[in-house]
Amino acid sequence: MIEINWEKYLDFDAQTPPPGMREHIFVEGTPYEMGRQYGSQTKEMIKRNFCLVAGDALKSYTREQVADRLAVLCADIEDKAPEIHDWYRGIADGAGMTYGEIALINMQLWFSIPEMMCSTIAARGEATESGKTIAGVNGDITYNMSGYGVTMIAFPEKGNAFVTLPQLAGQMGANFAMNEKGLIVTFDGGEAELDEDTEFGFADFISSMVVAVSRCNNAVQAEETIKGLGVACGWIYLLADATGDLRILEHTSSRDLTRFPGDYGEKNYIHAANHFLDPDMRRSSLARELNLDSYLRYDTEEQLLREKLGTLTLENMMDILACPDSWDGETWSRNLWGVEESNYTPEMRAPDFRTGTRGFGVAEDAEAYILHGTADTAVSYMPESMGKYAKIVIRHEPAEVLEHMEEDAMMAAWEAARRLSEEGTASKEQLQILDEAKKHIYAGKNYLAKINIYNTFDAEAARINSGYAASEFEYAYVMAQTV
Numbered sequence: 001m002i003e004i005n006w007e008k009y010l011d012f013d014a015q016t017p018p019p020g021m022r023e024h025i026f027v028e029g030t031p032y033e034m035g036r037q038y039g040s041q042t043k044e045m046i047k048r049n050f051c052l053v054a055g056d057a058l059k060s061y062t063r064e065q066v067a068d069r070l071a072v073l074c075a076d077i078e079d080k081a082p083e084i085h086d087w088y089r090g091i092a093d094g095a096g097m098t099y100g101e102i103a104l105i106n107m108q109l110w111f112s113i114p115e116m117m118c119s120t121i122a123a124r125g126e127a128t129e130s131g132k133t134i135a136g137v138n139g140d141i142t143y144n145m146s147g148y149g150v151t152m153i154a155f156p157e158k159g160n161a162f163v164t165l166p167q168l169a170g171q172m173g174a175n176f177a178m179n180e181k182g183l184i185v186t187f188d189g190g191e192a193e194l195d196e197d198t199e200f201g202f203a204d205f206i207s208s209m210v211v212a213v214s215r216c217n218n219a220v221q222a223e224e225t226i227k228g229l230g231v232a233c234g235w236i237y238l239l240a241d242a243t244g245d246l247r248i249l250e251h252t253s254s255r256d257l258t259r260f261p262g263d264y265g266e267k268n269y270i271h272a273a274n275h276f277l278d279p280d281m282r283r284s285s286l287a288r289e290l291n292l293d294s295y296l297r298y299d300t301e302e303q304l305l306r307e308k309l310g311t312l313t314l315e316n317m318m319d320i321l322a323c324p325d326s327w328d329g330e331t332w333s334r335n336l337w338g339v340e341e342s343n344y345t346p347e348m349r350a351p352d353f354r355t356g357t358r359g360f361g362v363a364e365d366a367e368a369y370i371l372h373g374t375a376d377t378a379v380s381y382m383p384e385s386m387g388k389y390a391k392i393v394i395r396h397e398p399a400e401v402l403e404h405m406e407e408d409a410m411m412a413a414w415e416a417a418r419r420l421s422e423e424g425t426a427s428k429e430q431l432q433i434l435d436e437a438k439k440h441i442y443a444g445k446n447y448l449a450k451i452n453i454y455n456t457f458d459a460e461a462a463r464i465n466s467g468y469a470a471s472e473f474e475y476a477y478v479m480a481q482t483v
Contacts, residue, residue, distance in 0.1 A: 002067040002074070002100035006054060009047040009097075016048075018147030020384030021478055022165075022372050024470040026398055026463050028155040031083040035090020038152060039102075039170075041464065043095040045148050046105070046170035050097065052144055053105050053168070056112030066111060067100065073110070073203040074103050080229050083214070084172070084207040091170060105170040106204050113145060116189035117353070118175055119273050119297050119346050120238040121305065121320060122246050124261075127268035128312045135240040136360035136369075137186035138321050139174045140348045141167060146356035146381045149174075151370060153392065153401060153470065154214070161396050162213040163368045165357055172207045176359025178368045179213040180394045182242030184361040185222055189274050190251060191285045192234030197252035201232030209237075219245040227256055234284060236272045242363040246270045250281045257281045269305050269312070273298040293343035300327040301346055314362060314369070318389070321358055322347045322375035349379040356381055358389075366394045388481040390474040398466045402451075405473040406444060412480035413437050420483065430483050437479040444472035 025041050027034035039046060057066050078085040092102045109116065122135035139146075149166045152173070156162075161180040164173030178184045187205065192198050202208060208229050212222040219239035226237055226249065237249040248270055250257045257278040261270045264277055274294035276282050288295050304320045304327075305312070326333045326344040336342055342350040349355070358371040369389040373380030377387040393404035416434050420426040447469035454462035 002071045002103070003098040004054070004063070004067055004100045004104065005098065006063060009051055012044065012048040012051060017383050018381075020382050020386065021475050022150050023467070024151045024153060024474055025467040026153050026155070026470065028157075028398070028463055030157050031086035032090040034154055034156065035087040036094035037090075037463065039091035039094025039097070041094075041467065042150055042169040045150075046091070046095045046097065046102075049105055049148055049168040049170050050101050053108045053112060056108075056144060057104065059112070061111060066104065069110070070100055070103050070107060073107060076200070076202060077204055077207070080202055081207060081211050084204060084211065087172065087207075095170070102170055105168060106172060106207065108145065108168070108171070110203055113142065116140070117274055117293070117343070117348065118188040119271070119301060119321060120186045120188055120236070121269070121271040121301055121317060122238055122240050123269040123305065123312045123317065124240075124244045124246055125268045127309055129310070130313070132365070133182075133240050133242065133244050133246070133363035134312065134314055134317055134360065135184045135186065135238060135246075135363070136317055136321055136358065137176050137188070137238070138346060138348070138355045139167065139176070139357040139359070140353065141356040142352050143381060149372075151390065151392070153394070155396070155398060156214055159214040160217070161394055162210070163370075163392050163394055164210060165359060165370055165372075167356060172204065172210050174206065174357050174359070175209075176357070176370070177209040177213045178359075178361040178366070178394060180366050180396055181217045182361070182363035182366045183213055183216060183218060183222060184238075184240040184363055185209045185212050186238045186359070188236040188272055190234035190236045191274070191276055191291070192252050193284050193286060194252070194254070196254035197284045198233050199253040201253045202229040203232055205231050205235055218243060219247055223247065223249055223258060227251070236274070236276070238270070238272060240361070240363055242366075248272050250276045250278055252281070252284050255281070267309060269309070271298070271301050271305065273301070296326050296328060296344040297346055299329055300325065300344075303327040314360060318358070318360060318369070318375075320346060324349070324376065347374055347376065347379075349374065349376070354379060354381065360389070368392045368394060386478050386482050388478045390478055398463070402448065402466060402469055402473070405470055405477070406448070409441050409444065409473040409476040409480070412477045413441060416480040416483035433479055434483050437476040437483075440472045440476035440479065444469045444476065447472060
């Protein structure tokens with residue numbers, strides 16, 4: 001029985017904006033325990049997000065239709081991925097809500113958002129300057145899919161530690177997830193024009209990524225896991241790991257095709273927008289002119305990858321996904337701002353459809369880089385977004401993660417000070433920002449002191465304060481990059 005309290009949470013503060021820099025939360029234990037911790041720490045945001053998703057759903061469905069459809073979808077999730085069912089239960093209990101309400105937040109796309117775009121790129125070996133495997137993705141979304149979210153670092157009792165970035169608190173993530181083994185999983189919206197492409201299947205495609213990074217150590221295992229779930233509709237998954245394995249899974253409810261670097265002329269790189277490349281999968285495709293934005297973003301990313309081939313770095317791959325230009329195969333259109341034309345560029349910036357998050361990973365180092373918003377801060381959905389990446393080195397123990405965050409924050413502040421000193425032209429505003437970064441470092445260190453004591457008698461308080469410390473160090477890291 002799906003229970004939904006439609007009117008219960010309407011007292012949320014409609015004037016509270018989303019945070020410019022998102023809170024980091026640590027969760028540990030069984031799926032239920034991790035869900036409960038997640039829900040209890042973000043309950044006010046989750047209640048607001050429930051109203052957002054519920055309000056959108058009720059534009060197209062009655063209350064009864066929503067509950068009936070959720071019951072069918074959730075029964076399938078419980079059967080195929082019981083750990084996700086337990087996550088939902090835990091989030092609900094932690095937030096003081098019902099299972100059905102949390103399930104509805106996670107089923108947002110099935111009730112209110114008809115499509116998803118996004119772009120994903122990856123390179124390895126001779127294509128990159130370092131020889132390492134680098135993969136990233138744009139999360140292209142609407143206002144109602146972004147903003148009120150967190151960055152979640154999970155330490156399961158069984159399986160791999162991983163990071164995911166819920167666009168909306170209460171959800172399991174977005175379209176980027178990465179684990180301590182260096183496995184990176186991203187996805188884009190795909191195509192599904194045949195009747196059999198939309199047959200009933202596993203509805204929470206975001207949770208499919210969480211299942212994969214938690215259970216799996218490499219791209220081969222992740223591919224089999226995702227295929228085994230039978231995810232509904234049409235999607236494109238990119239899978240990368242620390243061995244240099246790169247692959248893209250083109251998927252619909254009825255069939256799958258895996259493509260590799262070189263299948264379409266790539267040289268140690270691979271990427272995707274929202275259309276299928278495989279001839280058999282293209283039976284499910286729209287005509288080019290009906291999906292033009294996908295083809296133009298793909299062609300733009302292809303051109304930029306080829307131009308940098310052999311010298312691709314994390315930074316210039318980040319720049320590729322931040323590109324505001326479009327390549328049509330012959331000429332460049334620069335700095336596009338048209339309502340429709342904004343969709344033709346990797347960093348999308350249409351009025352209500354644009355890049356909301358960007359995630360990158362360096363597989364061999366198990367390093368994740370997360371941008372909430374866009375590189376062009378004026379475009380960002382989030383007020384006061386700084387357009388810079390947070391960095392998380394994913395390790396098996398929370399203390400190891402925090403150790404890296406502390407060091408990275410201090411180094412970022414030091415590098416900022418060095419830049420200002422060498423330039424000799426520090427403005428009052430720059431010095432104020434650097435001072436704020438230093439304050440965040442001190443706050444993080446103060447939380448570390450608390451954690452060391454809490455560890456001797458209160459594991460729950462230690463975990464909560466670990467999230468506080470991580471947030472402070474990441475705030476310092478992000479702010480220092482802007483100086």
